[in-house]
Amino acid sequence: MTKGRATVLIEPNRLETWQVPVADPQPGGVLVQIVLGGVCGSDAHIASGGVGRMPFPIILGHEGIGRIEKLGAGVTTDYASVPVKVGDLISWSPIALCHRCYSCTVLDETPCENSQFFEHADRPNWASYSDFATLPPGMAFYRLPSHANPEAVAALGCALPTVLRGFDQCGPVGRGDTVVIQGAGPVGLAATVVAAISGAHEIIVIDRVQRRLDAARSLGATATISMTGTTSEDRVAQVWDRVGPQGPSVVVEAAGALPAFPEGVNLTGHHGRYIVLGLWGEIGTQPISPRDLTIKNMQIAGATFPKPKHYYGAVHLATRLQDRYPLAQLITHRFSVEDAPKALQALGSDTVIKAVIDPTL
Template sequence: MSTARAAVLVGPNNVETWEVNVPEPAPAGVLVRVVVGGVCGSDAHIVTGDAGVMPFPIVLGHEGVGRIEKLGVDITTDYAGVPVEVGDVVYWAPIALCHRCYSCTILDNTPCENSRFFENADLPNWGSYADFAWLPPGMAFFRVPDHVEPEALAALGCALPTALRGFEQAGGLRYNQSVVVQGAGPVGLSAVLVASLSGAGEIIVIDGSEKRLETARSLGATATVSLAESSAEQRLNDIYALTGPSGPDVVVEAAGFLGAFPEGIDLVGLHGRYIVLGLWGAMGEIPVSPRLLTTKNVQITGATFPKPKHYYGTVQLVARCQDTVPLSSLVTHRFSIADAGAALEAIRTGTVIKAVIDPSL
């Protein structure tokens, strides 16, 4: 059996490069050679331990775009029924679902009671900070159209499926509604893109980085507000001046910072909706004013762990808009598997728009 490289988290803040076995695909599985693996902000929370204790050792990475190396004998199509063959590029939903529990069967929802997000690094693995990813039976994957650039898909990684799920759970967007996005990392930028393509009116983005705000404008933001140059009161006044006295119809939390939550509740307008997407890794508590939820008739929804259909939707969306929206240019930094630690540090310090692991380096 041959071996290949993988970036393995063996303990908090301890990432090593391992030589791991390259397994044969299961009869209903696929072996994929990773082309790019996106570096997600949640990876940084996982590495530091902020997101809780992980089942060490684990291969990092859950944003994979790869080329089919070997097909299981029972596989002829992807999970949308599209024929696949060796050499095709695919994008996978990185949660191993059981497909036989209440959440899977009755609720049709993710994650399920028996979901596996990681596999032990000594076993066949679907982590994308690696040369190869082993997709087990039941793990949905989708063929990427030939004209789609892998970087365009990796640019928004799991963030775009997350944004699609968040808007869906909150009831979608109606034409000309106003949207405020807290944070212009990949999740926030994905929310901007989805809002723009959905026909939103005002799309206002809050962030502390001018570079990120500039990127948000390139994806459809109609206005931006600098955290560095404003107080919470100023931001509220500026945003309501743009949206009108009833305030924003939708506020999206994509900051991943606890302090954003009470401010988001302040910002959301009458009869508005607050979609919480970025606080998955920010464990803790913070005071809020529950009265505002009643007096403004606010709906709050949270969303995480997108369904396979949201990964499929991401492929279709990117295929449609990559030539008109500068998605590939969002990938500002590439790192080798051996430099995964540096990639994670770049994410933590906010020095990148989007970093990827490139196994060819």
């Protein structure tokens, strides 16, 4: 039986490269050869144990672009009714939904009561830190348009679906909005480009790394603020001085750091919205003044776990924007499957914008 490499998390902070069997797909499933596996900040939280115990051992990686190797019986199209064949590039929604619970059939929400995020490393697996992935029946996947640059699609990984989910859940950015984005990692950069194409009047991005702030400028930010040498009070004052006495109409938390939350509340303007997207992996609390919410008449909302339609939307949006914005150039680092631990360590580096696992290395 054919075998392929996979990065397996045995326990917190213990990663190994395994040779795992490559199984034929079930009826309704798909076998793909991984082309690019995105390295996400949440992978680092999972690997460190910071978000709780996982069903070890698991293969890491929930962002993937793969080339179809085999189609399971009955599979002739993707989940948008687009015909597919061996050799096509696809991307998939990495949450295995049950399609027969209240969340799935009544609320149309993800995740569902029976969602499966990981499969045991010994079993056919849809994770992307690997040579091959086997998508089970019912896992939505979408063919990349023939002219799509897979690097442009991979550059914003799950960040772009997350942002689309966030604006869908918490209200969109409209023409004339003033937007502040806390953090210029992939989620913040995705929020930047979506705000730009939505017609936002101002897009102000805050980060501590100049390279990321430069990337935000290339994606449509109208101003940037460095955290280096500024206090939270300084940043709030700079933002309000720029946008005027009403303050920002939309603030997006994409920093993934707990102190960003109270700062975001202070940044948000009168009648504004604070959308929390990046704090999935940070467990803890931060103090805020509830009175500020009422005085400003502001809303706070959060979102995570994009729906399949958001992955579909991200594939086509990235393809449409790939020549207008330097999306592919956001990929700054590539690692082999064996070097996945180095990829996770690199996420903390000031030089990384987006890292990927490239099985050809």
